[in-house]
Amino acid sequence: MKEEFELIAKTFQGLEEVLAKELTELGASNIEVGRRMVAFTGDKEMMYRANFCLRTAIRILKPIKHFEAKNADEVYEAIKAIAWEDFLDKDKSFAVDAVVFSNEFRHSKFVAYKVKDAIVDYFREKTGERPSVRINHPDVALNIHIAENKCTLSLDSSGESLHRRGYRQEAVEAPLNEVLAAGMILMTGWKGECDLIDPMCGSGTIPIEAALIARNIAPGVFRKEFAFEKWNDFDQELFDRIYNDDSQEREFTHKIFGYDNNPKANEIATHNVKAAGLSKEIILKIQPFQQFEQPKEKSIIITNPPYGERISTNDLLGLYQMIG
Structure with missing residues (x-):
């Protein structure tokens, strides 16, 4: 035992x-x-x-x-x-x-x-x-x-905070924490049954976390190290078995769309998606929210609208009216 x-x-x-x-x-x-x-x-x-x-x-x-x-x-x-x-x-x-x-x-x-x-x-x-x-x-x-x-x-046993997955190459100003992004997606119950859209995706955190959930890829796969690897009783063989076990991963037959009106954010998101190896699952596009069209097929929209340091009060009121 x-x-x-x-x-x-x-x-x-x-x-x-x-x-x-x-x-x-x-x-x-x-x-x-x-x-x-x-x-x-x-x-x-x-x-x-x-x-x-x-x-x-x-x-x-x-x-x-x-x-x-x-x-x-x-x-x-x-x-x-x-x-x-x-x-x-x-x-x-x-x-x-x-x-x-x-x-x-x-x-x-x-x-x-x-x-x-x-x-x-x-x-x-x-x-x-x-x-x-x-x-x-x-x-x-x-x-x-x-x-x-x-x-x-x-x-x-973790060391560096687990939100630091390891796929983020660059970030926009005030990026969304990866743990919060994953939590938002899991709260909806979405597991990849339909397309997912983030109309204000910034550096791509929600699309990437969504793709990991849809494919059931463990978020720790990108990490360089965990604190327990330095412990006296570290079991390398056991951890290698966990690390190399991809039996729970699954196919994802839909798509994840990430839009942003900022070309720099789109460039950063593209780097991050590529680093995570999820270019097949995620489609990124430079597009302002005003041009967002309701999808024809059943889809779910999850986004983190700008607030606080990322936007002025007047712009914020206009944006939230538009979302409504």
Whole structure:
């Protein structure tokens, strides 16, 4: 029997139920929806698959200790009591990310320093040596979450946020986050049964995420690395099997159309679509929204209209009247 353990998938507010459905389809157990997160249990293979396959997760955390603390000194003592050689070698690097919702702990950076000090002191007292702290691309990434006095220390199995798929070559100003784009599409229930149109596609995020969903291609296939690949217990053979398994991919017999009135956006979107290897599925065209014609066949329209820094208030009102 493979060892199962607790895992936490982080996401954006509003996408928790979508993520929970994804986890159910992936075969995760004991799924519990929280605020901007979904807790579940699974084995090492499930952890690898969650990173590789989930479209609406930002990162996958593996909790290693739950404890209560009233102040920073109690956090230090609890962290120092962990058998750190199980997770980290003295010649490896690590980083600590702190998320704090508490009146007791006002500054997340101070909490992160306390965790770092506890780990460094643990190794120094045991071995006379210490692991180094590296903010970018550490060997082991840690996350401490504090809500009032309840603390959870986790290993971050993802590393760089999972929205960074790896296919984006360039971006327009204020591009749509890939996880949000996938969430928008999954919320409609569309899986490729008809054409999909994005009349304001910018750098092509919605068309690309839609094509990945339609073909059932895992979003992790473009990633250069996941944090768990640097862990002591990394199973290369298991991960290779997951990475090379394309048995769930399917044909897509319809088309995805992406329009934008900005030639530069069209050029960027074309680069991104090509990088994702989805030129066959996605048709891009320079076309203003005013020229958009209702398709003859059944289609679905999903778009992220400009707002905020991308458009003035007067233009915005006119655009939304036109959409209506």
